[in-house]
Amino acid sequence: MKYSSSKENYIKAIFHLQQEQENVTTNALAEALQTRPASVTDMLKKLKTQKLLQYEKYRGVKLTAEGKRVAIQIIRKHRLWEYFLVEKLLFGWEEVHDIAEELEHISSKKLIDRLDAFLDFPQRDPHGDPIPDSSGRIPALQQSAVSDMPLNSSGTVNGISDQSAEMLELLKHKNIQLGTRLEVKKKFKADGSVEIKMRSQQPVNISEHVAKNLLVSYDNKNK
Amino acid sequence: MKYSSSKENYIKAIFHLQQEQENVTTNALAEALQTRPASVTDMLKKLKTQKLLQYEKYRGVKLTAEGKRVAIQIIRKHRLWEYFLVEKLLFGWEEVHDIAEELEHISSKKLIDRLDAFLDFPQRDPHGDPIPDSSGRIPALQQSAVSDMPLNSSGTVNGISDQSAEMLELLKHKNIQLGTRLEVKKKFKADGSVEIKMRSQQPVNISEHVAKNLLVSYDNKNK
DNA sequence: TTATTTTTTTAGATTTGTCTAAATATTAAT
């Protein structure tokens, strides 16, 4: 089955919002898609008749198994294209999102499987998010926010929750990127900020906001 | 300026039809785009207000300089993607057209220029058609149809006019592809068919239709 | 629990790209 780009965007947004909350509200969707609640209601009705989601008016929405399947395929495409753009075409990781938003709607399954093979079956996209495989399986990801790391533990950055251009900008400025190794030196109760040290650099302070958004895989026991 | 996929398809079709005939008719466009003449008329009016073409009712249509510029950029994208699909993703040259039809509407100029560099600035797509460069220049192409080659001359296949799936199928069957070297052995006046010989193969006969569609660059003077 | 605020839906329009059927213009044929 083929769906319009617009429908695919709805499916994808619902999938992402469902990670936070089982039941997705009309307003949350309107916000995520930068559209009006009335438009969301209209579209939900259409997607319901296509059995991509369960929807009862005023009761919010939830993807069906089929809806999830579709969402994961779109996410797979998005992340593989991002990987391609960064690894092969040498884009910066902060500039690939918008282009991938377009590329993810190209329909050929064969294309994406060939691309996957060409890229040698990467597990993570440039932002550290896992890339679903051809059959929709998503590589397990055990990560925690810097804010939750114990003192003196170290880890490797492998994801960020808030991937806005502004946040990526800030991280670039602080010299933090995927794969960056860091150690938690101090945690300030006062404002939730954290002092971290990266290899061959002076310690730097990151705000609570950043500490909560920066995801790392870390080796639990000390440095 | 960004245009819808539909508009881009019209622009591209007009550009191609203009190679045959300066002035493009409504019916020819409807045929090329697999749509109705009435729809063509509607669209031509819209494209005219965007100054992409000159159009007077009942008088046919012609692209403006801007229209041509847009057309060439779309063609550039189409052919670069085809090259990518064949060279990097190992698709057969007969299966890439439809996928490229989708990819050609991805808007990022930076993407296509990076792709061009990644592919090492190819001059021809997998069907032998020239790839316009970043500024819209099209590499000169001196080629002639097999039907026009003198007896005993040889040449290298570098293009085909009729790129329908059926024709590509037939050529594949006859073992003819881009880069194939061939020699004209006999020309039959009766039906216009031509006997050609390819390296380490028995001579084969191709119909007038095929001979007219098979383009080669050839070394004028005999074998 | 009633009133107020917030969320969601409905009703009715709009835009883009398409269609059919009918009308009109152009071209070709007698």
Added chain:
DNA sequence: ATTAATATTTAGACAAATCTAAAAAAATAA
């Protein structure tokens, strides 16, 4: 130079995706 055939355009309609404004339902607060 009419007539017949063909090509093109107009008129009116439709589906998809969106919008605004108003109505209705649900959640929250007094």
